[in-house]
Amino acid sequence: MVLPYWLDRPDLEALGIAHQASACGFERLWLGEMATFDVFALATAVANSTSIPRLTVGPLAVGVRSPVAIAMGAASVATLTGTHVDVALGASSPHIVSDWHDRSWSGNPQRTRESVAVLRELLGGGRAAFSGRHIRTRGFRLRRPQPDSTISVAAFGPRMTRVAAETADEVVLNLVAPEHIAQVRASIDAFAEARGLPAPRLAVWVTCSVEPRPDTYHQLASQLAVYLRPPGYGEMFTELGFGSLVRTARSTAGRHTLVPEIPPSFRPPSARSARDLKYCDVSKATSTPAPTTSGWCPRRRTTPTARGPWLSSGNTSRTSSRGRSGRSGRPTETGYDRSVTDTPEAQPTDSRGDDSVTRTLNLVGERWTMLILREAFFGVHRYGQFAQNLGIPRPTLSNRLGKLVDVGLLIRERYAGGPIRSDYEYRLTQAGLDLFPAIQILMEWGNTYLPDEPAGSGSKVAWTHDVCGSPTHPRLTCDQCGEPVTAHNVHLTGDTP
Template sequence: MSIGVVTPFWLDRPPLEALDIAVAADEAGFRTLWIGEMATFDAFALATAAGLRTSTISLKIGPLAAGVRSPVALALGLSTVATTTGRRPDLALGASSPRIVSDWHGRPWAPVQHMRETIRDTRALLRGERVSGFRLQQPLPDTSISVAAFGPAMTAVAAEAADELVLNLVSTDHVAQLQVSPPLAVWIPAALDPGPDTLRQLRSQLSVYLSPPGYGEMFTALGHGALVAEARSGKPRSELTIPLDLVEAVAAIGSARDITSRVDAYLAAGAAHVGLVPATAEDPAGRTLLTTLSAKGYR
């Protein structure tokens, strides 16, 4: 069982804070840094920058949309990070959403098919095999591949082909109900003694996830189907009212004891890894949160 740190992309914070969080996590002694991708940085470029500014923390890149990059592009990205930072990165893949895959990138939305093919061919490339005429000059055979999944179809793919199953914004009950073969990692927002600005930040980010497939169904199962329906009907995010109990159901907020108790609850429910997403509205780079938890042995 382990605790890691996720570089968040809060909508109300400067993008370069992601690097400050990487440094804070490294200095606090955390062993794993997850580096995802939204609307600011290319994940491999950010991972390279983070690796050059940190000393020992391991880099796990993603989840990245499997339908956007080819296996060759993924292998080249991983090789670039490994070569420039001297650290072997791991990879996480996910379905993402139709908006990102089809609207932003112009790729067809076929998440299950893309995931199977991408894992198969990327693993082959990382082993040094030739795929579609391409061979990686510096293979990375020990790179693990995690899969972010919600629905049964993608969970089945993860069970078949992934080294780890990743879930974002889930409740402890959801974790406890899962029967999966690969180890389970969960991402949860975390905030130490949150004030109004932090709660506003958490609510704003949570509103982004009400509509996408998988997330909406999980929030509905938590009793917030009406809110999900509003979001999917096109109601502006600024007009959605996110109740505090929904935030608390998928996050770790409060005192240090509250946060460690929540982390323990996820581990007890079956998670092998908990990735903390630091809220930074009132705690720049999450430094106070990360140093406090590290001092308590949660790292």
């Protein structure tokens, strides 16, 4: 989902939307940057108060932030919050780049190409050594690399589309018509094929609303009035037959005078939920909803799972992969009550305290973590192999692999001849290898007590002992006398409650 920045709405509404998205089970959230919050500060606040496993920061203007600043910001959020962070780049607009930040607006396609190259090197753990037409940097290296972070590029026009097709993992479009999506998809495929590269994914931001009202249409029209002016958007709307409206927008001082001129046919489509969006069926693209918020007041909600007027029950069945307790607070002057979606969760108490079993389960007790370790024992080392074998969401995989590296169960190493976008492999450390008996016993127990469940869908595997060549079954023995150890012939010693 896209975190929208609707004009004339409370600034802290952004956090309220993020919390609602988390409650409804969205697994990816895009966070842009306008005139409210620094995007990396906002991403940190969202990550620390929601259970959304994947954040995409941007599109960030390549003419405003350097690749070093972007890489440092993304790594900071990921490291401080434990959330997977992707990065998106774009040109933005002359008003923001030149008027706000006093930066040059020219050369955006080449500047974007150079930014992606430097950013990919930095996120992968390399040291900056680049001298291009627009970007020159040397010597910086991230303390906490993010090699699994993806890079998206917002593209308008053939030159930016070509740069995106040749350098990005994903291309993003905003406020576009279905026919334009098909054209961009075809261009991306052609540019990528000409270079012998895999075509990047295409994501499309689609404004949606459930049961839109007159004030909803006014909110949409007010936002559209802003997008009529910038280069790229204006030309696209002109091609769609709204040239006179674009000319009026570029010659009008304020957006409020333009809103009454926007015809109903210019309004984006409405949809009941993300699952109902058919906007991108015309092409190989992923629709990403940008919800309207007109008439929504978070303070009116009394539970953390209450849905806003822009989400239907279709999105509420998914559950988050990790939970966080928020901090409740009093309503602010902006009208957003933090206590609405930040209800603290009850924490379990353990009479045995912080014993070794508790500490171990805190590291490896989560389902995906044990399955990743299982694959590592089966000889899987590369990111793509983990993703393919497990069917795990890639943001979740990146998060779990990073944590396993951080706690010393896996080590991340470069492998010779690897492609630039995935040139790392993950291998078990000695601490990780010492978990082999646990994996082996879990497999043996499952083969014994949970054979082929559900019927016919199981996969029974066993270990063969290399020394004797026979199938082997785990057996726990005493390291002193060699006799078998069972639950019936041992007892606890030491301090027990």
